[in-house]
Amino acid sequence: MVSTHAHPDHAKAHSAPRPDSELIGLLAEFEDQDALLDACEHARSSGYKKFDAYSPFPVHGIDQAMGIRRTMLPFFVLAIALGAVVLGVGMQWYANRAVFSPLFPGFDFIISGKPLWSLPANIPVAFEVIVLSSCFATFLGMWYLNRLPRLANPLFRIERFKRASDDRFFLMIEKSDPQFDADQTQEQMRGWGAAAVEAVRLDLTDHQIPLGLRRIGLITGLLLLLPPALIYRAQHATNPEPRLHFMPDMDWQYRFGAQNVGPMWYNDRVPQFFFADKSVMRLPVEGTVPRGGLETDIELFRGIKAGSKIPDPSTAPPLPTTPPADEQEAAALALAQAALEPEWVTTFPAALTVDQAMVERGRDRFNIYCVVCHGYAGEGDGLVNERALELAINSPIQKGATTNATWTKAKSFHDPEVAKQPIGRIFDTITNGRSTMGPYGSQISTRDRWAIVLYVKSLQKAWIDPPKPTIPAANVPPGASDARPSNVSPTEGKSDEKTDPPLLDTKGN
Amino acid sequence: MRHKREAKITSPVITLGDDSYRIMSIAGFVGIAGLVLAFVFALVFHSGSAWQRFSYGYLVNFCFYTTISLGALFFVTVHHLNRAGWSVTVRRIAEILAMAIIPMFALFLPILLPLLVGNSDLYVWNQPGWTAAYAGHTLTDLEKLKGAYLSSGFFGIRSVICFAIWSGMALFFFGQSLRQDVSGDPKLTSRMQNWAAPLMIIFALTLVVSSFDWEMSLSPMWFSTMFPVCFFAGAVMSGAAAIALVALLLQRSGRVTDEITVDNIHDLGKLMFSFIVFWGYVEFSQFMLIWYANFPEETFWFKYRTWNSGWMIVSIVLLIGHLFVPFLALLPRTLKRSRKFMIGATVYLLLMHWLDHYWVIMPQIGFDGKDYAPFVFSIVEILSFVGLGGLFVAIFSFIASNRPLVPLRDPRLSEALNYSNT
Numbered sequence: 001m002v003s004t005h006a007h008p009d010h011a012k013a014h015s016a017p018r019p020d021s022e023l024i025g026l027l028a029e030f031e032d033q034d035a036l037l038d039a040c041e042h043a044r045s046s047g048y049k050k051f052d053a054y055s056p057f058p059v060h061g062i063d064q065a066m067g068i069r070r071t072m073l074p075f076f077v078l079a080i081a082l083g084a085v086v087l088g089v090g091m092q093w094y095a096n097r098a099v100f101s102p103l104f105p106g107f108d109f110i111i112s113g114k115p116l117w118s119l120p121a122n123i124p125v126a127f128e129v130i131v132l133s134s135c136f137a138t139f140l141g142m143w144y145l146n147r148l149p150r151l152a153n154p155l156f157r158i159e160r161f162k163r164a165s166d167d168r169f170f171l172m173i174e175k176s177d178p179q180f181d182a183d184q185t186q187e188q189m190r191g192w193g194a195a196a197v198e199a200v201r202l203d204l205t206d207h208q209i210p211l212g213l214r215r216i217g218l219i220t221g222l223l224l225l226l227p228p229a230l231i232y233r234a235q236h237a238t239n240p241e242p243r244l245h246f247m248p249d250m251d252w253q254y255r256f257g258a259q260n261v262g263p264m265w266y267n268d269r270v271p272q273f274f275f276a277d278k279s280v281m282r283l284p285v286e287g288t289v290p291r292g293g294l295e296t297d298i299e300l301f302r303g304i305k306a307g308s309k310i311p312d313p314s315t316a317p318p319l320p321t322t323p324p325a326d327e328q329e330a331a332a333l334a335l336a337q338a339a340l341e342p343e344w345v346t347t348f349p350a351a352l353t354v355d356q357a358m359v360e361r362g363r364d365r366f367n368i369y370c371v372v373c374h375g376y377a378g379e380g381d382g383l384v385n386e387r388a389l390e391l392a393i394n395s396p397i398q399k400g401a402t403t404n405a406t407w408t409k410a411k412s413f414h415d416p417e418v419a420k421q422p423i424g425r426i427f428d429t430i431t432n433g434r435s436t437m438g439p440y441g442s443q444i445s446t447r448d449r450w451a452i453v454l455y456v457k458s459l460q461k462a463w464i465d466p467p468k469p470t471i472p473a474a475n476v477p478p479g480a481s482d483a484r485p486s487n488v489s490p491t492e493g494k495s496d497e498k499t500d501p502p503l504l505d506t507k508g509n
Numbered sequence: 510m511r512h513k514r515e516a517k518i519t520s521p522v523i524t525l526g527d528d529s530y531r532i533m534s535i536a537g538f539v540g541i542a543g544l545v546l547a548f549v550f551a552l553v554f555h556s557g558s559a560w561q562r563f564s565y566g567y568l569v570n571f572c573f574y575t576t577i578s579l580g581a582l583f584f585v586t587v588h589h590l591n592r593a594g595w596s597v598t599v600r601r602i603a604e605i606l607a608m609a610i611i612p613m614f615a616l617f618l619p620i621l622l623p624l625l626v627g628n629s630d631l632y633v634w635n636q637p638g639w640t641a642a643y644a645g646h647t648l649t650d651l652e653k654l655k656g657a658y659l660s661s662g663f664f665g666i667r668s669v670i671c672f673a674i675w676s677g678m679a680l681f682f683f684g685q686s687l688r689q690d691v692s693g694d695p696k697l698t699s700r701m702q703n704w705a706a707p708l709m710i711i712f713a714l715t716l717v718v719s720s721f722d723w724e725m726s727l728s729p730m731w732f733s734t735m736f737p738v739c740f741f742a743g744a745v746m747s748g749a750a751a752i753a754l755v756a757l758l759l760q761r762s763g764r765v766t767d768e769i770t771v772d773n774i775h776d777l778g779k780l781m782f783s784f785i786v787f788w789g790y791v792e793f794s795q796f797m798l799i800w801y802a803n804f805p806e807e808t809f810w811f812k813y814r815t816w817n818s819g820w821m822i823v824s825i826v827l828l829i830g831h832l833f834v835p836f837l838a839l840l841p842r843t844l845k846r847s848r849k850f851m852i853g854a855t856v857y858l859l860l861m862h863w864l865d866h867y868w869v870i871m872p873q874i875g876f877d878g879k880d881y882a883p884f885v886f887s888i889v890e891i892l893s894f895v896g897l898g899g900l901f902v903a904i905f906s907f908i909a910s911n912r913p914l915v916p917l918r919d920p921r922l923s924e925a926l927n928y929s930n931t
Contacts, residue, residue: 112801
């Protein structure tokens, strides 16, 4: 049936070419794979170069029959795979901070006691990278070599070609082949045993993407907008519902809290203990010191003069707990407090190099840790301090006048009492805290604390007591009373213009 | 059909024929002489521990030749399991190599018998109270279990069961295949296919048991569940290499020239390649887990093999020679299709497989549970290699004798003859 209606159609097609289509080749149909193999060999021996074979399944020997050279894809994949070795290993080398990089600080984590850079640990990742990139190289390389993806092929418009994926075998010789001659090639194809020969035409009229496809594309494109739209909505809306927990046993794990003492309740039934004494971590062995923890330099680590006597608070008489009633008591208290003070260092410990870099480091740390309460110029006017004072003064308790404000003002470094403190004492204050101020010893390293001390001293030295305003504050033009230390920027200095209500004027306390 | 070869044997010579007797006598003589010389040299060079040295060298080579045979048995079983067509023509060689497992049991007796009379030169667990001495602390449940498992009687029973199963499998496949040569009955193929699946499971289990027994128990407190997989990977690789080598040598002597095509050799090369990669994969997996977990009861095995200067060199040679070199050498298609190259490649791979067993077994010599003895290379191992090799070749030619070296009337013979690696 196929072959009967093929002839007239073909004959008409190329005797009177329609202007709206162009002949691009001839398609021959064969009934079995051997006929196709034979035809391929014939085509090759007849000198044809541009032809292709189509079969429903891979036919062994078709490459030789068609004279196809072996593909270069394996070499391409090998090159990519070797590149992947370098990529996979190099990536881990870089990430493990085996090399210094200004862009990426790296993860210099020691894991299970292995060196930072250890080849065995890198092999699985390198292996996976090789496998993945080889797969991609093979797949995409095959596409590239086969000139895929191709959205349309004139062959798909030929009715009989549909059987190419079922039970028929096809050979197409392209018109662009120098040997091609429509009549002669057709005769040859019949001579090779073709069951039918048909012209393949390229439709020149319709180069548009079909409407259905365009609609599908439009709908897909709109649907693709949905996820970002939903994400956008979720980001800009509040939801009173509690979040979803897909894996509750991962969100609420049964585990021991580090440094805890006590049970882990597995299934809320059985208390589990880690060690016999119910603690979860072991304390350091008695008499041991952690590496780098042997702090023998008392000047450096405590700010106390080496060789001086350190008062022991446990043997001293207890300080009175009630506030001093009169001047005599206050003096006695001051004396008792002074007796508890060790002999602070007044110069920087020998282990430190006092230079400009240390001042800069001190400013850096100061602006991170101290400035929130003490202010940029060290006047005790940091934002936290101001806000806390405001809250304390305006609190209902304060208005009811039953208690004092619960906030002790941050000290100004330019307070004469503070200014004459020895540097060891300042260091001790940072390390252990005083009154409302918490200890920073665990957060700031020793050398950084000394750098902050140095910066505090430089702030004090640069301080010029601003002249008292003699005209009403509101009339002072901005910047007129600015007599700030030179290393404080104008904007920072402006934060304590003396135009505020007196309660925020913390100077002179 | 087009250019199709008929399912007909066209080679002029398809049996060893009278040459089998000649090979048998020469190889047998070389074999016995080699083993005797190995023992003599052990007495001369290792006077204090002659039997131990000889046993270790013997075990290395026994494991080497047995795994070739087991690899061939695996090849036959997996051929039927997959209903493979391409490998029909080389299957008979694999069957003969697999049949060698039966006489291999006799060659196992020099290992088994001393064990049964209480000798502990080879397997240190054969001395009473070894568990406590080796553990050096109160025994854990696992160590008690090991103590019960590793006893000479139970070891003997396990070995006999393993060899019985393998012999049964080899006899079954070889017998059915020979019957088909006469009758050409395709039902025999169906029967072998039906049996291949359960036999494969049993084969896997026995291989695991024997790898634990023969090699891993040399270091009785060490354990690695990856070990049998490594043993298996090496066995299949060497089995494929031996099949290819035998086929190529037979063709060189003018036998089965038409039936075993270059595509068969190419495919065997691909099989070897895949199992080289697999070997590297599982050996690394074994190393990686132990290295990473860093438990002293596991790491000592690798520590000695990588930190001791002599064994470190063997380890590096094994890594490069058993993985990297054959990986690159067997990658190109042209080389796998060159008969001359493949003879060299198969011999090389078999030597590397020998080194693999050497690397696993020999470091244990003189190991007392805590310390290893230093690396000593000895001619005893080489002579046992020659000796057991001679006996193995003699066994092969005895089994092959006048039997055809290619299945004559297999229903898939045509498929194998017309197979092409496009």
